[in-house]
Amino acid sequence: MKTTNSSGRVPTGTLTGTALLLALGVVLPIVFHAFPLGGRIFLPMHLPTFVAGLVLGPVAGLVVGAGSPIVSGLLTGRPTVFYMVPMVFELATYGLVVGLLRPRFNALLGRRVPAEGTLSADPGENGHAALTIATASPLAAVSLALVCSMLAGRVVWVAVVVWLAPVIGLTARTIAMALGAIGAGWIGMAIQLALIPAIVRAIERTRKT
Numbered sequence: 050m051k052t053t054n055s056s057g058r059v060p061t062g063t064l065t066g067t068a069l070l071l072a073l074g075v076v077l078p079i080v081f082h083a084f085p086l087g088g089r090i091f092l093p094m095h096l097p098t099f100v101a102g103l104v105l106g107p108v109a110g111l112v113v114g115a116g117s118p119i120v121s122g123l124l125t126g127r128p129t130v131f132y133m134v135p136m137v138f139e140l141a142t143y144g145l146v147v148g149l150l151r152p153r154f155n156a157l158l159g160r161r162v163p164a165e166g167t168l169s170a171d172p173g174e175n176g177h178a179a180l181t182i183a184t185a186s187p188l189a190a191v192s193l194a195l196v197c198s199m200l201a202g203r204v205v206w207v208a209v210v211v212w213l214a215p216v217i218g219l220t221a222r223t224i225a226m227a228l229g230a231i232g233a234g235w236i237g238m239a240i241q242l243a244l245i246p247a248i249v250r251a252i253e254r255t256r257k258t
Contacts, residue, residue, distance in 0.1 A: 067109045070097040074117030075124060082127065092237035094118065098140045099241065102148035102198070103191060103249045110144020135209035142205045147198035154190035191246040199238055 077093035094117050102110025118128055118136040128136055 063105055063109060066105050067101060067112055070101045070105075070109070070113045071116050071120065073097040074113055075121045078121060078127065079125060089234065090236050091240060092234055094121070094136075095140065095143060095237065095241060096245070098144045099147055099195060099198070099245050100248060100252070102144040102146075103151055103194065103245070104252055105148075107145045107148030110148040111141050112144070114140030114142070114144035131213070134213055135206050138209045139202045139206040142202040143198050146201045147194045150194040150197055151190060154193045155187065158187045158190045158193075188246045188250065191249055192242060195242055195245060199241075 074094050074097040077096065081091050081093040098110060098114040098117065101113040115137050117140060118133045122128055122130070122133045
């Protein structure tokens with residue numbers, strides 16, 4: 050989906066999709082936090098952010114990623130301010146980086162196969178490398194973009210926690226607990242790597258029908 054049209058306006062579908070995914074970024078954590086460690090293990094707020102970046106582009110990914118913890122914190126009190134600040138930067142990094150990297154990996158890994166004798170290819174939606182056949186982009190491109198963005202987001206999380214600690218006078222134990230949340234999150238990241246490419250492919254197939 051293109052982030053802007055010829056008049057420079059953001060398409061209604063992009064705005065609607067961004068708003069819907071932002072809402073999911075608030076609702077899903079409520080559901081998963083009803084179960085012990087559900088939020089820390091499954092990382093439900095990350096899912097809409099990755100989908101937004103992959104399907105709607107880096108700007109939508111940035112908006113959903115940065116907005117989800119802020120809106121959730123204001124409406125539900127979770128995450129707390131200490132966790133909210135690094136999460137805003139972390140999730141914004143996820144959405145932005147995955148949205149920027151997908152079209153690049155797409156261009157590197159995508160197979161250019163003519164469709165019905167057509168040899169030309171127009172720029173794909175959201176700036177993604179266009180294929181000459183109407184098929185989903187390689188799942189490998191999505192998976193590689195996910196892995197790189199996950200690593201980038203975790204680096205940002207650690208950097209912000211380390212920066213924030215002396216500013217608000219946190220103890221070493223509190224810092225260790227915050228950094229320890231990364232360990233529990235690896236399970237959720239593995240689940241996301243297994244599920245998100247299929248979700249993205251299903252969404253894009255639906256949009257083409």
